[in-house]
Amino acid sequence: MENHVLAKVNGIEITDAILDSTIASLPPERRSYFDSEYGRNQLLEQLVSVELINAFGTELGLDNDPHYQAQVEQALKDIKYSFTMNKVFGAITIEEEEAKTVFDENPDLYQGEASIRASHILVDNEDLAKELIGKLNGGELSFEEAAMAHSSCPSKEQGGDLGEFGRGMMVKEFEDAAFALEEGEMTAEPVATQFGYHIIRTTEKKGTAPVEFEAVKSQVMNRMLQEKQMEYYTKLLIELKEKFPVEYK
The missing domain is CATH 3.10.50.40 (Chitinase A; domain 3)
Incomplete structure (x- = not known):
């Protein structure tokens, strides 16, 4: 599919792909609204407004403002951290068979x-x-x-x-x-x-009522996933402290 340029603001292009990725990043309850032609046009105008204000910020000299630079640097660190953690945790999964085994071995944890x-x-x-x-x-x-x-x-x-x-x-x-x-x-x-x-x-x-695995499967799997993620995270930090220099002053 051809990536059409929908608008150009001060030399910066806003394309179909940018619009689509912006819509995809929205919460589901807002996404459906902006998927309509009217909604897309509204969102396009919002993106145009953002680029206009950003251009004005450059004109005001914000790119050389130390407070602005510090916040940009911190924002980039936060984004990198978020993407890294998503990549790390995205590789960690729980199989349904694992969850069923944990459920069977710990019946008291999941009873009524x-x-x-x-x-x-x-x-x-x-x-x-x-x-x-x-x-x-x-x-x-x-x-x-x-x-x-x-x-x-x-x-x-x-x-x-x-x-x-x-x-x-x-x-x-x-x-x-x-x-x-x-x-x-x-x-x-x-x-x-x-x-x-x-x-x-x-x-x-x-007394406590017996609960079937299917009724609590997502609860068991989510709990196991969180535990597995935290276990991996703790182990990863230990390894990274040995790999990269850390100095406390």
């Missing part, structure tokens, strides 16, 4: 999260909490009755039921106590948190 369902009674007095535990154990009150009568948490309207939750959704003291209980078991002592004193009953426990 455990969750529980629990109810609680929240009071601001430890003695009251202990008294209620005694009444609950003695059958004088049901858990729901005690929650509705004494709990300061809005969950009292549901008999203290907090619904289902996983790790990291409750304060640590509450979470540790609730997950440690067996299904249907209640805490023997009040659990103190920043909110007060809790009597906790775990009503349902769900």
Whole structure:
């Protein structure tokens, strides 16, 4: 395909190829817009504007400005670093068979999260909490009755039921106590948190759900790729420090 010159600004040519490469470098959501004839014309005008401003910058003597020169030098270093790393990392790949082996050998890393369902009674007095535990154990009150009568948490309207939750959704003291209980078991002592004193009953426990390899394949492969890249990068820097002189002052 012939590379047509679309515009010339101060002797600098803007061609089809330049326009195409500029469009290809854009994010996908913007790329489709500039692929249209109208979009290409708009982009061409933008490139023309850039060359006009650059020509004016040269006229202002920026090419001899030390601050400009320093930034250009740093930009070139950054570009070279980026291209070099892309070339280095581009040669590192993870095969699906490798990922499947790692998945099979580490099943716990890729299983679903455990969750529980629990109810609680929240009071601001430890003695009251202990008294209620005694009444609950003695059958004088049901858990729901005690929650509705004494709990300061809005969950009292549901008999203290907090619904289902996983790790990291409750304060640590509450979470540790609730997950440690067996299904249907209640805490023997009040659990103190920043909110007060809790009597906790775990009503349902769900174990980790098995996950198929296909469901997490990309996650496994991405994780392995990052680890492999960092391992190679660390090794490469050691080799390069031996190859090229490095002096700290």
